[in-house]
Amino acid sequence: MNILQWWVIGELSVIVIGLSFLTVQIWRRARSQPGIRLVELPKTFTGCVAYVSRLGGLLMLIFLFVILERNILTVILETAPAPSHVPAPEEAGLEAEEVTFQSPGGPSIAGWFVPSKNGATIILLHGYGGNRTAMLWHAERLIEAGYGVLLYDERASGESEGGYRSYGWEDTRDVEAALQYLSTREDAADKVGIAGCSTGADIAVYSMALYPQLGAAWGDGNSSVRAQDMPPIRDWITMFLVPSNYMLDWMYTVRLGIDAPAPLVDVIDDIAPRPLMLVGGGVQRPVIGSEADLFTLRFAELAGPNAQAWIIPEAAHCDGPRVRPEEYAQKMVTFFDSALGIK
Incomplete structure (x- = not known):
């Protein structure tokens, strides 16, 4: 058991x-x-x-x-680490190169790379506990539009090394390593964007605030990085939920022996003027409501005029590709085309 x-x-x-x-x-x-x-x-x-x-x-x-x-x-x-088997790219229906790169002072990261045909590459980040195959749908649509992609297993997940997962807190270092890796490849494009789902979206958006090399970010299903990112106390549920998250932050620092990063709400405006798209599901979840109301709209407002919010009323968490596949693909490609200057 x-x-x-x-x-x-x-x-x-x-x-x-x-x-x-x-x-x-x-x-x-x-x-x-x-x-x-x-x-x-x-x-x-x-x-x-x-x-x-x-x-x-x-x-x-x-x-x-x-x-x-x-x-x-x-x-x-x-x-706890979440290792999982990742099939060969051809078994997953993708013509890609299997690659590894080293995170500074951290683990070896395993991923797939597809060269760009339009002068831009998108880094793709999966949700917590998953692996790179969760972003295959996004990769296929971007590749069809000429983009290069680098999709990898986050630390201590899939086939990447690592003794522990950090709820995304240390994963921004791996994004920095991915950018460094892309800079060493002659077949990698100079223009780089980033996209993620769930915790992958948190890592992607936070990395945009840290690394100016990233030209645009697409975050689907963002939530809190720190307790301060939770919405203000508004009812009896959030009265207990918010303090509980402060307790969780402290427990993570004790468990992992690391310093907690600054809250996303404190750094998200550092992204400007670079474009940011935040996608949120509008489905009302029991007790806590929709992720759009909890996080997406508020984060977009805090980011500033460079940010857009797309709320999909019938979507749950990261559910857009299922409920609106054609519109989702079109919006994602159009966003990166505009943000990265792809003609």
Whole structure:
């Protein structure tokens, strides 16, 4: 069994033990005081207030415990390496060269490279825990339009090396390494853009703020890099969700032994005047709403007039290529054509 299955068993065990302990205590009270009601409600106003306060405090402690143990599970699972088999490019239907490059002071990164025919190359970044094959659809559409592509497995994912994943925090270094690698190839174009989905979008957009060599970025399904990127507290859900993310940030720094990067909201305006396209799904998710409302529109506003936001109402997370394949491909290619000056 994997760690998630063991964790669920542990949770259920704690619940059973806790309920058993509570049942035994109630039974002992009933045995020691015959005739007493097991639940005796207070008869005065102050007594009722105290009773409700104690009950509320107990529920709050239970809720905080659940958040804590769930955050611990999240950090354990999301920092563990996620190796996976990657087929040969021809098996994936792509005419590409298998390449590797070294991240400065970091792991060896494995990927595929296709030379450019139009003078521009796009770096493609997949979502968390996946591998480069998740960006095949994007690669095929860009190649059809003449673009070169470099799609690779993020560190400690797919066939790339690495002892841990860092929720994208250290992956911007690998983008820098990718840019350096492209600069050494005679068949690589001078103009470089970047595109990503989910955590890949976070890495892509953040890298745009760091590296002026990147001429444009397409981010689909961006979310928070740090707790400060979460939306302002607006209801009881975000009242707990936002503090929980601050706890997660601290846990990641302790677990990984690294410094946390600056929040995306603090650096996203450094991208200007270079073009930025942010894509978000409009499907309302239970409790928290749509990613468009949570992140996409707000990030685009913070980035400035160089940024565009495309909201796809019927799309969920990174779902645009499925629900609007032709429009998505056309918009993506048109965006990079305009942003990188491709005629």
